[in-house]
Amino acid sequence: MQKYLSHRHRWFVLALKQEDxxxxxxxxxxxxxxxxxxxxxxxxxxxxxxxxxxxxxxGFLCRPGLEDEAADAFSAHIGKENWTTLxxxxxxxxxxxxxxxxxxxxxxxxxxxxxxxxxADNIDNTIxxxxxxxxxWEEYLSTHMSAQTRQKLRRFVRMVEASSxxxxxxxxxxxxxxxxxxLFRLWRIKWxxxxxxxxxxxxTLTREMLLDAFNQGTLxxxxxxxxxxxxxxxxxxxxRQKQTILFxxxxxxxxxxxxxxxxxxxxxxxxxxxxxxxxxxxxxxGDEDYKYSFGVEERRxxxxxxxxLSGRNLRNCLNPRSIEYVYDRAVELHKQGRLDKAEPGxxxxxxxxxxxARARYSLAQLFDDKGEHDEAEYLYRGLLATMPGxxxxxxxxxxxxxxxxxxxxxxxxxxxxxxxxxxxxxxxYKLGVALCATGRGEEALSIFTSFEDILSDxxxxxxxxxxxxxxxxxxKAAMQTLQQDEVPEPAQTPVSIAPPxxxxxxPKRTLDASVRLPTTPPLLQPxxxxxxxxxxxxxxxxxxxxxxxxxx
Numbered sequence: 001m002q003k004y005l006s007h008r009h010r011w012f013v014l015a016l017k018q019e020d021x022x023x024x025x026x027x028x029x030x031x032x033x034x035x036x037x038x039x040x041x042x043x044x045x046x047x048x049x050x051x052x053x054x055x056x057x058x059g060f061l062c063r064p065g066l067e068d069e070a071a072d073a074f075s076a077h078i079g080k081e082n083w084t085t086l087x088x089x090x091x092x093x094x095x096x097x098x099x100x101x102x103x104x105x106x107x108x109x110x111x112x113x114x115x116x117x118x119x120a121d122n123i124d125n126t127i128x129x130x131x132x133x134x135x136x137w138e139e140y141l142s143t144h145m146s147a148q149t150r151q152k153l154r155r156f157v158r159m160v161e162a163s164s165x166x167x168x169x170x171x172x173x174x175x176x177x178x179x180x181x182x183l184f185r186l187w188r189i190k191w192x193x194x195x196x197x198x199x200x201x202x203x204t205l206t207r208e209m210l211l212d213a214f215n216q217g218t219l220x221x222x223x224x225x226x227x228x229x230x231x232x233x234x235x236x237x238x239x240r241q242k243q244t245i246l247f248x249x250x251x252x253x254x255x256x257x258x259x260x261x262x263x264x265x266x267x268x269x270x271x272x273x274x275x276x277x278x279x280x281x282x283x284x285x286g287d288e289d290y291k292y293s294f295g296v297e298e299r300r301x302x303x304x305x306x307x308x309l310s311g312r313n314l315r316n317c318l319n320p321r322s323i324e325y326v327y328d329r330a331v332e333l334h335k336q337g338r339l340d341k342a343e344p345g346x347x348x349x350x351x352x353x354x355x356x357a358r359a360r361y362s363l364a365q366l367f368d369d370k371g372e373h374d375e376a377e378y379l380y381r382g383l384l385a386t387m388p389g390x391x392x393x394x395x396x397x398x399x400x401x402x403x404x405x406x407x408x409x410x411x412x413x414x415x416x417x418x419x420x421x422x423x424x425x426x427x428x429y430k431l432g433v434a435l436c437a438t439g440r441g442e443e444a445l446s447i448f449t450s451f452e453d454i455l456s457d458x459x460x461x462x463x464x465x466x467x468x469x470x471x472x473x474x475x476k477a478a479m480q481t482l483q484q485d486e487v488p489e490p491a492q493t494p495v496s497i498a499p500p501x502x503x504x505x506x507p508k509r510t511l512d513a514s515v516r517l518p519t520t521p522p523l524l525q526p527x528x529x530x531x532x533x534x535x536x537x538x539x540x541x542x543x544x545x546x547x548x549x550x551x552x
Contacts, residue, residue: 010321011050016062016073026062026070032083032321036329041344042312043326044084045319051090054209056128056246056284057301058090059097071097075104082319082352086306089115090285093300105306115303120194126303127287129296133279137271144295153267156259160224168268171221176214179221180207183233186251206249210235220245222269224261229253232261236269244280245273262290270294317352327359339366357383361393368396373403391421398430407437423454425464432471441479448472 011031015024029050036043049058062070078086086105091098102112116126134140141150160166171179184203192199213219218238224231232252236245247269252261270281283291285301308314318326330345346363349356364379380397384390394417401410414431418424432447448468454461 010325012321013050014060014074014077016066016070025066026060026074028060028070028074030078032319034319034322034325034329036341036345037311040311041341043318043322043329043345043348044311045082045313045322046085046087047078047081047083047319048087049089052087054205056090057092058088059092059095067095067097068100071100072104075101079104079314082313082315082317084308084311084313087115087303088306089303090301091303093302098302098304102304102306109309111307111309113305113307115305117303124287125285126300128282128285128299128301129287129291130280130282130299131270131294131296133270133274133281135274137274140270140274140295145293149263149293152260153263156264157267157271159259160264165227167225168265169223169225171214171219171223176211176221179223179233180210180235182223182230183221183235183249183251186230186233186253187249188251190251190254210248213237220269222265224265226256231256232265234265234269242280243278244282245269245278246282246284248284263293266294318348320352323349323353323356327356327362330359331362334362334366334369339370342366357387361396364396364400368400368403371403373400376400377404389420391417391424395424395427398427398434402430402434405437407434410434411438411440423456423461425451425454425456425458425461429464429468429471432468436471436475441475445472445475445479448475 009031010033011029014028014030016026017024030047031050031052033046033048034043035046049055051058060070060074088098088101105112119125131140131144134143141154145153160168169175169179184207188199188203195202210219210221214221218240220236220238221233222236223233230253232250234250235248237248238245247266250262250265273281281294283294283296287298313319326345327349330342330349333339333342333345343363343366346359346366349359350363353359360379360383364376364383367373367376367379377397377400380393380400383393384397387393394413398410398413398417401407401413411431411434414427414434418427418431421427428447428450432444435441435444435447448471451461451465451468454465456462
């Protein structure tokens with residue numbers, strides 16, 4: 001279990017202690033998965049057994065006699081978790097544990113349905129055939145097999161043991177990779193078409209689990225060979241404590257008919273199991289016809305699904321183990337431009353954890369992308385109230401104000417930011433644009449010309465400097481026209497920003513002298529003189545990321 005869970009995410013184990021006992025008396029391994037509802041676009045959490053899709057039997061472990069107490073304690077805790085769906089798969093029908101768990105989720109508040117899965121081959125996966133092994137191989141042949149099958153198996157066994165062309169090997173540290181390669185190559189040939197796009201993932205996960213079992217000494221991989229040609233491979237899990245062999249997966253050469261690789265491999269595996277003292281050979285889920293030729297009995301398993309009536313998580317909050325998953329998924333959707341799916345994710349994270357600053361910042365950027373700049377401004381202001389020194393957020397706030405044509409407020413925002421970071425060339429340029437848009441031409445001119453006092457080969461600075469030089473020419477021409485028309489200039493208070501010291505900033509890279517800014521149409525007409533513009537860009541980046549820098 002430890003090795004299996006180490007490859008999984010968002011799992012947890014419920015453990016029960018009695019008040020008068022320092023030792024644990026019951027365990028229930030669970031995991032959380034998350035999906036996005038196609039109709040509501042809300043993210044929903046599912047709690048399921050940790051072994052689902054990897055194990056054919058699940059449930060919880062407990063000391064004998066404590067089944068009801070453990071079920072009540074575990075179901076009470078599960079009820080406190082946030083989830084939409086609770087999946088309880090592969091419980092023994094002979095046990096009362098599943099019914100006890102389900103009793104904590106009444107149908108007046110939840111929907112309970114069977115979770116049995118059908119398949120195209122009409123195989124009943126609620127049936128698990130198994131063989132109770134007798135004391136000897138001969139007794140097994142005489143009591144469990146039909147006369148025809150018994151005769152065939154004996155003949156095949158003699159053929160293999162008497163021939164130098166046939167042999168059965170068992171995986172070792174030196175051959176396990178080769179033998180698993182053979183197993184999955186043969187398995188893929190038969191199942192790839194039916195499994196479709198899932199085949200590679202199924203092989204990866206199964207191989208990972210089998211290797212863990214092999215390294216723990218709980219896996220046997222017999223291979224039947226004809227000369228150097230592999231005819232079939234089994235992967236059998238070994239439960240020595242319960243004296244049980246569990247047949248997990250097989251691959252066989254479908255072009256080979258006689259002797260039957262499946263009959264031989266299972267026959268030899270059963271013979272070896274009896275010799276080593278195992279009491280059960282379990283074929284696990286599925287009532288395929290070939291299993292019944294080995295004289296099996298049946299046990300049944302049961303799967304149930306519990307769902308909230310609302311179709312949403314309990315308490316309308318994300319499971320704590322899913323918060324970062326949902327946030328990361330929302331960011332990915334945002335980057336893909338799927339804003340209708342990203343927004344609910346950000347909102348759910350914020351609803352669950354109101355202090356989640358990255359979700360608030362990302363949601364604000366999403367509002368900017370949607371053109372809802374007033375909503376973005378509200379979020380940026382809220383973030384700055386708790387993080388007043390966050391320059392990137394303040395920069396975004398100024399951009400949102402500019403997009404709403406709140407130029408005076410934007411000028412205040414950019415001025416405050418520039419006072420703390422005088423070498424932010426893009427902010428300096430945008431401050432000039434905002435001042436110009438508010439009619440404060442002299443102050444805008446002062447800001448644009450201040451680029452000449454900064455010595456830097458930084459490409460961003462050079463681009464802003466070139467744009468500022470163009471702005472100076474246009475602005476002076478506009479101001480001269482106003483003077484000729486005798487339009488009085490209102491008294492203005494100079495911007496209280498001291499010119500930055502002459503600092504030589506090392507270049508990020510050599511700037512090609514031929515670099516020129518692309519011609520872009522003004523975004524803020526008619527408030528600005530022709531040719532002066534501010535290109536505002538927002539992307540769904542996290543605060544502090546290098547990639548979140550705005551570019552003009």
